[in-house]
Amino acid sequence: MNTAPFNLERIGTGLPVADTIDQLTGLLHESGAVVIQAPPGTGKTTLIPPALANHTGGKVLVTAPRRVAVRAAARRLAQLDGSRLGERVGFSVRGEHHPGSMVEFLTPGVLLRRLLNDPSLEGVSAVAVDEVHERQLDTDLVLGMLIELRELRDDLQLAAMSATLDAQRYSELLGGPVLATPAVIHPLEVEYAPAEGRLSQRGVEWGFLDHLARRAVSAAERTGDSVLVFVPGVREVERVCRSAAGLTNLAVLPLHGRLSSREQDAALSPAEGARIVVSTSLAESSLTVPGVRVVVDSGLSRVPRRDAARGMSGLVTVSEARSTAEQRAGRAGREGPGLVIRAFSEADFRHLSSHITPEIRTSDLTQAALQLACWGTPRGEGLPLLDAPPAPAMRDAEEVLRGLGAIDKQGAVTRRGRSLASMPVSPPLGAALLEHGAGAAEVAACLAEDPRGDITVQLRALRGQRSFEREVKRLRRLAGADRGVVDPGRAVATAFPGQVARLEDPTKQEYLLASGTRAELPTDLGLSGAPWLAVAEVTRAGSRAIIRAAARVSEEDALAAIGVEKVLSASVVSGRVRGREIRRAGAIELSATPVKVTAEQAAGALADGVRQQGLGMFHFSEKAAGLLQRLEFLHTQLGDPWPDPTAADPLEWLGPELRSLAGGGPINKIDMYPALQRLLPWPEATKLAELAPERLQVPSGNSHRVDYATGRPVVAVKLQECFGLASSPELAGVAVQFHLLSPAARPLAVTDDLSSFWSGPYVQVRAEMRGRYPRHPWPEDPWSAQATAKTKRRM
Structure with missing residues (x-):
């Protein structure tokens, strides 16, 4: 094995970092960690x-966020080193492994699984985490775990690297200290070329993508230089490539994962x-x-977003961040003076x-929660992270993991959870593999990449493709015993039971998911009219939820995946309590039978209704509504001990009201003000009038x-x-917003x-109003004028 040092002079020829x-070496001797800041x-x-x-004399691991970048970096370094790929320099990505004895490039996801299997990283002397500015979830978690590992292994060297x-x-x-390399600045000319209608509820408009193609062809023919086009996703890459190829004889090439x-x-x-x-963010x-x-x-840009209200997560298309726009522009100036054409206005840029918003703030955290539990830091508590995971998203993630049997009530990982974490797929897909064995490998491989349309049709198209078959073979090996081929719908339902859906409105092709979300099925997916669907992907489009990928599933398999239960429901109809026994699968009601309920049963059922639907069934007087809003405001601004009325246990603070309603009392006679008073925390409640007063005195004395x-x-x-009031008073740290009115009470x-x-x-207000309302004061100097609600004569 060749373990001779790398020839840095040869490898670094022409690279500014070489300076x-x-x-x-000196910076690493200081603390064992360093931040590398170097432009593209x-x-x-x-x-x-x-x-x-x-420097370390041992093996170095280097993470890069994308498989393409990992392969390219490893090949380039091996080429400059004069060695064969996989000997001194290697790489590891999902399904492909060329280890390398001295430097190994890998994705953050691969390193995460390696850390969970070998928390001490035996045989590794240094780790470089590249492109940390992109704030990808796996990268943030890897960095936190490595920082914690360095507390146990002071010989482990750590570098965080980024362009910006x-x-x-x-x-x-x-x-650790910062090692900065100055930018190699080539002049850039910036043109703005906005086009109408970039985005609609259907996604990126074809007309806008054709506009990009025309701009790219025109620029290439005008300058004689190669053009790099940035679009948000694969679908857009394919469209721009087709459009551009029809306009020019130049080579038009796609670039995506x-x-x-x-x-x-x-x-x-x-x-x-x-x-x-034509490339994605790659x-x-x-x-x-x-x-x-x-x-x-x-x-x-296409970024992950979590829709907590609908229980959905997925990729959405948004305007890029300014740092992304500058990063993309820098690609034109790498080799010399360049041109940047932005398909939006200069005002849009400003x-x-x-x-970039960190993914940890916006993504589904199910897989991250499992990895954190496996690391021994449930919910990320105590782990050195740049941003802590949001508590609501983490609660939802842990609820999913408990449903899979991956964690216990305290959030600690179970034996099944460790099995799921070891699989190179998400926990739900891992659960399908554990449940159905190797027979579910095809479906898992399809869903792990990019599910689209009818999953059954997509599977037929994927079979025979080398990369797909290689992934299926790998998953079959991990899944264990082959229990026969599994119907796609059954496998999808096992992975995502909350997304099993029943057709509710055939005219609109509207489905109700077991999670409670209503979603529309596009007619071009080839699934119209299916009574039951196992949905693999559902996304938000404006105010609607749209099914993007699904498979037909039998009612028997659908109900087996969701689980069926009988519940007692009590609701208020015409001001009185009515009881029903409901047979349901998640939020999908299968049947309902009217039943009589005792007062105790009704109170408990009504409390469940409040927990699920909020306080909308009750009538709030102006006084009660005001107190509710003040409590919500203080909870948002100050947190504990000020309660969230919508999250508090209804039986604890609404008990008397619920029992009255359950006993036959009319709902419109219930006074909610005393109930809300029970929520006030003591002794903090004595400061309610100071922190969130009902009324505020202004300079006029009113x-x-x-x-x-x-x-x-x-x-x-x-x-x-x-008049004379220089600044807004602050309530609980928030400045009061004044709606200043005319004498006729118009804004x-x-x-x-x-x-x-x-x-x-x-x-300007004075100039417009003094002629309209001459009897009221409009002084030139509002600072020293007497504040009043009276006319000039009454003053």
Whole structure:
């Protein structure tokens, strides 16, 4: 085995990082951790790993967020080293493993599973986590686990690398210094080329994608340079490629994660003459597409989002962050002066959010929750993470995991949970493999990649494809005994029981999912009219939920997956309690029978109704509604001990009201104000009038009602009553928003910055209003004027 040090001088030829690499050893001696900040094209991914290997004398692991980037980085370093891929330099991605004795590139997901199997990373001397600025969930978790591991292994060296990051924040997290490499700046010309109708409820509009194709072809023919086009997903890549190919004789190549290695290499290899490469976010970082001097940016990104209200998670298309726009633009300036064509306006660019939203804040956390439990830090408690996982998302994730038998009541991992975590698929798909054995491998391989349309039809199309068959073979080996071929619908239902759906409205093709979400089935999926569906993917489109991938499933298999139960339901009909015995599968009602209920049963059933549907059945007087809104406001702003009325146990604070209703009392006679008073925490309740007062006194001496209905304190008051008030009072840390009214109580302005209002917009308001309301004061100097609700004569 060749263990000679890497020739850094040869590998680093022409790379700007080579100018700062000599500092690496000294910085690592300080703390064993370092933050590498180096712009795109400076060579950090190529030169830092062999430098770490030379420094530590052991094996180095390097993570990169995407399989394409992992393969490309390993091949490039092996080529520069003059060794065969898999000897000194290797890579590991899902389904493909070439270990390498000195440097191994791998995805964060692969490293996560390796850490769970071998928490001490025996035989590894250093780890470099690349592209941490992308804030992918797996990357954040890996970094947290490695920081914790370094507390036990002080010989383990750690580097966090990125082109653009908050270096100081990462430096504090790792406890190490920053090694920065200056950017190689080539001038960039920026053009803005907006087009109408980028997005609709159906997704990215074809017309907009054709606009991108025309811009790319025009730029390539005008400049004679290669063009890189950024779009949000595979579907959009395919459309732009077809459209551009019909407009030019230049080579038009796709670049995305579902292509074969050979197809990806075609886009990443040098070529003579201009060409057009259409890519997903894959080419934003880590990868270099040779010859590119022009970038056409759609301005769109596809990111994971969790819809807690509907119990859905999936990828949605959004406007990119400004940091993403700048990262994409940088691709045009890697090899020389470049051109960036942004398919949106300059005003749109100015209004983009500054940074990418971390996935840990927006994603489904089911798999992350299982990995954290396996690591011994349930819910991420105590793990050094840049952002803690949101508590509601973590609660939902743990509920799913308990349903799978993966964790116990305390959140600790079970034996079954460790089996699920060891599988290279999500816990729900892992559960299908454990349940059905190797017969479910085909369905699991299909769902793990990109389920679309009718799963049964998609499976027929995938069979025979080399990469798919290789993944199926691997999953069969992991799943154990073959129990025969499993119907796709049954396998999908086992994996996602909450997404089993029954047809509710044939005219609209509307289905009710077991989770309670109503979703529409597009007519082009080939599943119209199916009485039951096992849904693999459901996404949000505006206010609607749309089924994107599903398989037909029999009613027997559907009910077996969901589970059937009988429950007693009590509801208020015409102001009186009515009881029903319901047979249901999740939220899907199978049958219902009217029954008499005792007062105790009715009270318990009504409490269940409040837990599921909220307080909508009750009538709130103005006084009660005001107290409810004040409590909700204080809970949102201050948290405990101020309660969330919608989350509190109804039997504890609504007991007397529920018993009255259950005993036959009319619902419209129930006073909710005393019930809400029972929720007040003591002794903190003595500060209620200070923290969230019912009324607020203004400079005129009058007091006005504070409205908390919007979630923030709002006071509607005549403008003249606020003369001299320089700043908005704060309630529970939130500035009061003033709705300033005319003498006729019509809105003139909305502000929580009165100082700015008096110094600016007031001048225009005064000019317009003094002639309309001459009997009321409109002084030039509102700061020193007497605040009043009276006319000038009455003053």
